[in-house]
Amino acid sequence: MQAILGGGISGLSAAYYLLKAGSKSKIIVFESGKRVGGWICTSRESNGLLFEQGPRTIRPRFEAGMNTLQLIEELHISHLVRGIPSSHSTAKNRMIFVKNKLHTLPSSLLQAFVRKAPFSRPLAAALLHDLKASRKVLDDESIYSFVERRLGRELADYAISPMICGICAGDAKEISVKFLAKSLFEWEQNHGSITKGLLATAWANREKLWTKSSVPKPLPGTLAYKAKQERWSVWSLEGGLEILPQTMLKHIQSGGVEVNLNGKCSKITFNDEGALLTVGNKNFHAKNVISTVPAQRLAPMLADQHPMLSEELSRIPTVTVAVVNLAFKGNVLNHDAFGFLIPPSEQKPILGVIFDTCSFPQNDFTVLTVMMGGRWFESRLGSSPSADNILNIALSEIRSILRISQEPCNHQVSVLKDCIPQYVVGHHDRVEKIRGYIQKHKLPLSLAGSSYDGVGVNDVIFSAKQAAKINL
Numbered sequence: 350m351q352a353i354l355g356g357g358i359s360g361l362s363a364a365y366y367l368l369k370a371g372s373k374s375k376i377i378v379f380e381s382g383k384r385v386g387g388w389i390c391t392s393r394e395s396n397g398l399l400f401e402q403g404p405r406t407i408r409p410r411f412e413a414g415m416n417t418l419q420l421i422e423e424l425h426i427s428h429l430v431r432g433i434p435s436s437h438s439t440a441k442n443r444m445i446f447v448k449n450k451l452h453t454l455p456s457s458l459l460q461a462f463v464r465k466a467p468f469s470r471p472l473a474a475a476l477l478h479d480l481k482a483s484r485k486v487l488d489d490e491s492i493y494s495f496v497e498r499r500l501g502r503e504l505a506d507y508a509i510s511p512m513i514c515g516i517c518a519g520d521a522k523e524i525s526v527k528f529l530a531k532s533l534f535e536w537e538q539n540h541g542s543i544t545k546g547l548l549a550t551a552w553a554n555r556e557k558l559w560t561k562s563s564v565p566k567p568l569p570g571t572l573a574y575k576a577k578q579e580r581w582s583v584w585s586l587e588g589g590l591e592i593l594p595q596t597m598l599k600h601i602q603s604g605g606v607e608v609n610l611n612g613k614c615s616k617i618t619f620n621d622e623g624a625l626l627t628v629g630n631k632n633f634h635a636k637n638v639i640s641t642v643p644a645q646r647l648a649p650m651l652a653d654q655h656p657m658l659s660e661e662l663s664r665i666p667t668v669t670v671a672v673v674n675l676a677f678k679g680n681v682l683n684h685d686a687f688g689f690l691i692p693p694s695e696q697k698p699i700l701g702v703i704f705d706t707c708s709f710p711q712n713d714f715t716v717l718t719v720m721m722g723g724r725w726f727e728s729r730l731g732s733s734p735s736a737d738n739i740l741n742i743a744l745s746e747i748r749s750i751l752r753i754s755q756e757p758c759n760h761q762v763s764v765l766k767d768c769i770p771q772y773v774v775g776h777h778d779r780v781e782k783i784r785g786y787i788q789k790h791k792l793p794l795s796l797a798g799s800s801y802d803g804v805g806v807n808d809v810i811f812s813a814k815q816a817a818k819i820n821l
């Protein structure tokens with residue numbers, strides 16, 4: 350038997366790819382909760398409105414993005430895909446709230462050459478800063494410190510810090526530069542500055558500019574091809590993103606995969622035949638295990654037999670996010686944008702707001718999602734804020750920032766405990782050490798999911814595909 354821990358999108362994907370590759374073993378997915386999908390969770394209100402608790406948009410680009418679109422085609426749900434082209438207002442208008450005002454971030458090369466508040470200089474001036482700043486030889490550092498050193502403090506405060514909040518609800522002063530800007534960091538390390546590294550790379554690749562790119566090109570007729578032709582910035586699914594795990598569940602079950610809901614795994618003991626899993630009060634023998642549960646959940650399962658591995662896994666932290674979905678009758682927004690993020694230096698109780706219906710309209714309603722907490726959950730919201738408390742903070746902030754005085758017709762408050770891992774400084778080395786330990790001890794264990802190689806939906810599906818390949 351091949352065991353998969355976790356029935357989120359990565360666990361389901363692992364089962365999907367094992368099945369697709371023709372695995373002959375019985376495949377069992379163990380999911381501790383009573384539903385599959387993990388953080389992908391869409392709810393439908395009695396008046397038909399859709400609320401997304403977790404992810405709502407997916408990027409189509411790069412290998413992992415194209416892979417997800419291929420998966421969508423294989424599941425026969427291409428007709429539900431709604432792409433947002435990069436010319437759309439929500440792709441162009443990404444806002445930040447600074448000094449009591451909403452500002453639209455520059456979205457074209459041209460705009461980088463003019464001064465735009467809250468920046469005191471045109472963004473292009475950051476390149477001069479980079480050329481003047483001396484190289485600092487380092488193994489890793491925070492993305493904030495890297496950008497502050499090389500491009501200046503304003504970019505670190507007003508572009509990078511909110512971006513990190515909008516991807517992992519984390520503090521840019523703690524998150525590794527390798528999380529989002531590995532190439533830029535390497536350019537400084539190898540060439541002395543980002544600009545010199547960029548020019549050197551462009552020069553080294555000059556011939557490839559006119560020949561075939563190493564990134565696979567989508568084939569005509571595929572969804573990835575359509576996404577490229579129509580220049581999608583992001584996409585979602587008509588009816589909500591949860592359709593993806595639900596469709597996958599049906600597909601893998603019809604292929605013979607067993608999905609055990611309320612199947613919390615508490616212990617893994619490796620032996621000569623593979624692994625013995627303790628799930629509830631039952632034991633299961635597996636020839637190998639793909640874990641897609643958060644590293645901190647996997648850690649205690651291994652603590653008795655592999656304390657060092659368990660210790661490293663437990664050092665990959667997570668944060669909790671409070672999500673408030675709000676719906677209003679009619680259009681209550683004065684902005685047509687994706688939403689806005691608030692740099693942590695502004696010390697506001699919320700991290701940002703997504704204007705859901707600007708991207709995907711829902712009849713004559715405005716749907717907004719207010720996100721709060723993350724790395725600042727306890728310091729800004731207290732240790733266990735009530736749902737009413739969270740709702741009141743969200744309403745008060747949107748009243749003051751967006752001037753919405755109308756009461757919502759629908760609302761939903763959710764606290765997503767430990768929902769997003771933090772790739773803090775040293776994360777890459779830690780993951781290497783963890784995988785090195787597994788390899789050295791020849792453990793029949795593969796790691797996939799958001800704790801290791803990327804936190805986006807594309808990344809975790811791709812990580813599950815890689816894990817399935819190893820376990821064939």
Ligand SMILES: Cc1cc2nc3c(=O)[nH]c(=O)nc-3n(C[C@H](O)[C@H](O)[C@H](O)COP(=O)(O)OP(=O)(O)OC[C@H]3O[C@@H](n4cnc5c(N)ncnc54)[C@H](O)[C@@H]3O)c2cc1C
Pocket residue numbers: 354355356357358359360379380381382385386387388389402403404405406407408612613614615641642643646670672765768769797798799804805806807809
């Ligand atoms: C608020 C929020 C917004 C996001 N927005 C976006 C976005 O816009 N775009 C994007 O690409 N990504 C986004 N993400 C990230 C994306 O949602 C996640 O990375 C992805 O859903 C993670 O999937 P997963 O299967 O790896 O993990 P999970 O969804 O965490 O699934 C793991 C599963 O394991 C189960 N489990 C835990 N412990 C055990 C155990 N002991 N035994 C058995 N089962 C166990 C859990 O119940 C869970 O179902 C967002 C995430 C959040 C939280």
Ligand SMILES: C=CC1=C(C)c2cc3[nH]c(cc4nc(cc5[nH]c(cc1n2)c(C)c5CCC(=O)O)C(CCC(=O)O)=C4C)c(C)c3C=C
Pocket residue numbers: 406407408443444514515516517518582583670687688689690700701702703720721723769804805806807
């Ligand atoms: C504009 C407001 C945004 C808020 C508030 C926000 C909150 C938030 N997001 C995540 C996790 C992810 N978001 C991702 C993508 C993404 N998020 C926003 C904006 C907000 N996020 C945008 C515009 C995008 C699209 C990215 C783009 O087009 O450039 C992703 C996926 C990243 C990827 O690699 O694909 C994740 C993950 C959390 C946890 C959160 C909570 C505060």
